[in-house]
Structures are given as structure tokens and as C-alpha cells.
Amino acid sequence: MTRLMVDARSVRKTFGSNEVLKGINLTVEQGQVLVLLGPSGSGKSTFLRCINHLETINGGRIYVDGDLMGYRQAGDVLHEMKPSAIAAQRRHIGMVFQRFNLFPHLTALENVIEAPIGVNRESAAAAKARGIKLLERVGLGDKFNHYPSQLSGGQQQRVAIARALAMEPKLMLFDEPTSALDPELVGDVLNVMRDLAKEGMTMIVVTHEMGFAKEVADTVVFMDQGLVVEAGTPEEVLDHPKHERTRAFLNSVL
């Protein structure tokens, strides 16, 4: 009964002559949380951005819920998709960025309801009602009319999560969601993510928060220099790492 939400097959990505991803294979089942660990420059953020085709890949295939991302395969021939088709694919994949990337000219609620109304053609009243519920769910029930510049980093990131959830995604991608936050604001954001995982959301999280990885992740993947070094349960990878490289990394961050 398991459904593969993400199926990445030998994904390669180069920037110029620099090969950032050298053949990544990994799968995420529906409802699972996968945490990506690795030193900076290991390619984990790039890989995340390849999943929703913010970056094009140079080799391999990425399937999200069975759909090939960014391309259409006809027999042996691969066709680039039209931008509108790629946009349609992205609607089902939520993404949360390290630097929030909220729309600064819109209030918290307007940020959340912009895409449901403009992209999904939801009625303004329905989108607003859902948007209010989502903001309440991330603990910002009293901040609807605040602009991003009036919110703390942690609050902004929770608005960003609500904004992504408003599209009712089947997969959520988190790109170092707490790295730009003051330490005392990290907890609120992680709590929201923890609740989301409990409710069965499929998530891929790039993070350095080991506590979160240990508690929430079903699978932890350690990447280095564009390759998956080690993958397994949090106990296997975090507590009993098999590879020297993983051990060195864990020692450096703990």
C-alpha cells in the first residue's frame, strides 16, 4: 500500500564544469519524513531545488508521485515541458526557503491566499477562511494584517509554511528553514514542522537540527560532495554511523 512520493534516480547536476550532484538515488514514501544532512557544498540544497525543477538536472530522472518532473517522456525521447506544465507540477509541491522569501508588499494573510486565489482560482472568501485557519494553525492568529517587515524571522518562516500549505501540497520541501533564525526563534518553527509530520505530511528537510532529525525523521540521508554517503533510520545514521565521513561530520556539528 506504500506510494512512492519522491523517486530520484541517479540525479546529476553540473554548474559549468562543477559537478554538484554525481548521481543521487533516493526515495520517499508517502507520509514519510526524510532529513538531508551534509556539510555545506555537499549538494543537498541543490538536490532539493531539483525536485521541484527550480534547477534543471543534467542526468537521471526525478519522479514526484509518479510524474516525471520537468520533462515528458515519449518512448526513448525526452521533451522539455512548457513553463505552464512545469508550474502545474509545482502546485503540488510546497517549498520553504532559508530566507523565507515572503512577498514584502503583501500582509501575512495576503501572502497565504495569493496563490490559492490567483493560481487555483479559489474564491476569495473560501481562500481567506482557509488562510485564517492556516495562520492560526502556525500560531499567528493575531498577525493576519501584519506585513513581513513587522514580523520576526520565526514568525515570517511560519507564514511561509502556511503559504506553502495553502496550496494543499502532497510534498513539502524545507531548505534549511531555521538557519537564518535567532536561536530562540528556532523552536516555534520546528514545532510547526513536527506537527505537520505527525499529521502525515510527506517532507524532505535539509537541516542542521540534529534533535529534530532524531525525533521526527523516518529516514536520515547523509550527503557529501554530491553523493549519498549513508542512508538509514536516525538511529543507524546518527547514533551508529558506518562511514568515517559521517562520523567526522556528526562530531563537528554536535
Added chain:
Amino acid sequence: MNDDDVVAKPLRHPWRWVSGVLLIAALSGIVYSLWSSPSINHNIISKYLFDPKILQGAVLTVVITVVSMLIATILAVILAVMRLSPNPLLKLVSSAFVGFFRGTPLLLQIVFWGYLGIIYPTLTIGIPFTDVVFVHGQTSMLLPSLAAGIIALSLNEAAYAAEIVRAGILSVDGGQKEAAASLGMSGGYTLRRIILPQAMRVIIPPMGNEFISMLKSTALLEVVAVLELYTQATMISAQNLAQVELLVVAGFWYLVMTTILSIPQRQLEKKYGRGFNVSGTTGGRMFGFGNRIKMPRGGTAA
């Protein structure tokens, strides 16, 4: 009042007073010399200040300015987007357009459009290689000097405004585009709803400049006999030979119009500054700015 309140005599600035008095003296000297000059006839100035022809000219000047500016702004957005598109052909066309219209004098362009009839005595608009013709006639009839003037001003202004719009678009953080893409927004939607509203903040101040510059450039349409303010003034002075007096009249109205047209800029800046002009990133502290931003008390929705 506390014991440790700062009670001090304010620092005196005698030179400010001295220079202020000197400035007023110099200004009144200039005004007096103009006023008392025997070559300026004040009766003529007051007679023509509200002359119907002058007022008609002023109205036409505003109409030409607003229409040309509207056309130019629309063209500018299209040119800027073309320039920033990945399509090399669109890029080239946009750069060539900007290069051409910025690279030749406005006066030359006005004369060119005004005398288009010399190059093309008749104009035909239709579908090439078919018998379908939408418009056909004498160029001078189809393109009266007013239309020619508006075309000249719009195209020239579009070239400058395109660079302003492009700078505005480039000023928006790249993360905005990515966030919009991740939400499944199309490129056009992102431009309209996310990028341009933020770019406007950067675009409006220089466009205000362009607007005022355009208002004054309309005077150049005198060479193709468009009956705007400056043409009307020169036509009157050609008859009564009171050139200076009518320049004063025209100058007065140009000043009035540029002053009035500067007001909407402030309103626009306020509108597109929303979300940016609030201070403080870690709390609700803000300076009263406009009435659009209200701090909610409790959980009331927008």
C-alpha cells in the same frame, strides 16, 4: 521635571540669519529689476494670463503629456520585459529600440513624425500580399500633427522609461521569483502580482521626473504646429510682439502644471511603499504611515 533634565541655552546660529537676510535682499533685487524693467509690460502679462487661447494651450499640454506618458509607460514595461527575457531576438529588438530613440535628438524625432507625409505621401494599413485594407489615405490626413507629436513623444519617452522599469525589476530580490515559482505561479502572473508591484517602489521617483520632463518637452511640438501652450504663446507674441511677456505667461502655467502634477507621485509612492515603510522587524512597532496599515487588536481578519 526631574533634577537631571538637560536645561541648556540653545546654540546660536548668527550666520544663518545673516545669510538669510542677504538671500532675501538678492531675490527681491532680481524681482524688482524685472518688475520695474521698462521692457516688460505688466498689463500685457495680466491680460494674457487667463486668455482663452493660453488656457486651451495649457489644457492641450496636459492632455498630450498624460496620453504620451501612458503610452510610453506601457511600451516601457513591454520593452523592459523583452530586454530581460531569455529570448535573444526580443532582447535585440528591445536594445535596438532603446538605442535608436535615446540616440537621436527628440526634436529630430518630432520633425520626422511631423513630416512623415514627405516620405510616405499616402498611408495604407492592411495585410500584405492580400487585398485586405483597413485604412488608406493621405498621410497628412491620417496623421495630423497632434497624433504625430504624441507618437514622437511616446516612443522617445518609452526608451528612457524602459531602462527605469528594467532597473526596478532588477531591484526585486531573486528569491521572490523562486517563491512564486514554487507556488506554481506562471511567469506572467509573477511579473504582474509579485515583481512589478515591488519594482514600482523603485520606478516611481524617476518616473515622476520623466513626467515633468515630458510636460516641458511638449513645448517642442511648436515645430510641427501643435497648438499647445508654448505654440499658443508664440503665436500671440508674433502678432503683438510682446515676446517676453508671453514667455512669462507660459512659464507661469508650466510652473503651475508641474507643481500640480507632482502631487500624485506622493500618493503613488505611499501606495507602493506598503509593507516597506514600516519600521522594526522584530515587533509591532511602527510609525503612523498612511491609513492602509492597521495593527489588529485581537484576532480580527482583514
